[in-house]
Amino acid sequence: MNNRKKREDTGRNPSPKELREAERILSLSPFQQQNHPTALEVDYEKLDHVRTYGILPDYYIDRPFTCRKCGKRQIWKAKDQKWYYEEAKGNISAIAVECHECRKAKKQSNQNVSNQNVNAQKDGAPKQVPKKK
Numbered sequence: 350m351n352n353r354k355k356r357e358d359t360g361r362n363p364s365p366k367e368l369r370e371a372e373r374i375l376s377l378s379p380f381q382q383q384n385h386p387t388a389l390e391v392d393y394e395k396l397d398h399v400r401t402y403g404i405l406p407d408y409y410i411d412r413p414f415t416c417r418k419c420g421k422r423q424i425w426k427a428k429d430q431k432w433y434y435e436e437a438k439g440n441i442s443a444i445a446v447e448c449h450e451c452r453k454a455k456k457q458s459n460q461n462v463s464n465q466n467v468n469a470q471k472d473g474a475p476k477q478v479p480k481k482k
């Protein structure tokens with residue numbers, strides 16, 4: 350993987366078009382989402398740490414969200430979710446709640462506090478919608 354040079358497409362400062370597209374994809378059925386070109390497969394072997402939670406995702410998909418601090422619309426990219434869950438071993442029920450700038454600012458202001466970049470929040474956690482049919 351050689352995408353170090355390209356630092357775009359991170360979901361930061363998405364264009365209205367990108368946001369619309371991400372929201373449109375998010376409104377599709379799970380089946381359509383999973384088969385969408387932007388969806389990423391889950392590597393279950395890397396999710397050993399979350400097995401106990403019993404709510405493994407079927408796939409990752411770009412998730413638009415509003416920063417709870419500055420209110421900016423951002424996209425939590427599928428690939429960043431994959432990294433967060435599979436490489437950083439993040440809590441599977443955690444979702445991005447603050448934009449990159451706010452997280453960075455927070456990190457700088459309290460370097461000692463462990464990086465709570467992404468907080469697991471009951472209210473904000475993605476709901477596990479029971480499958481119909």
Ligand SMILES: [Zn+2]
Nearest residue numbers: 416419448451
């Ligand atoms: Zn923000």
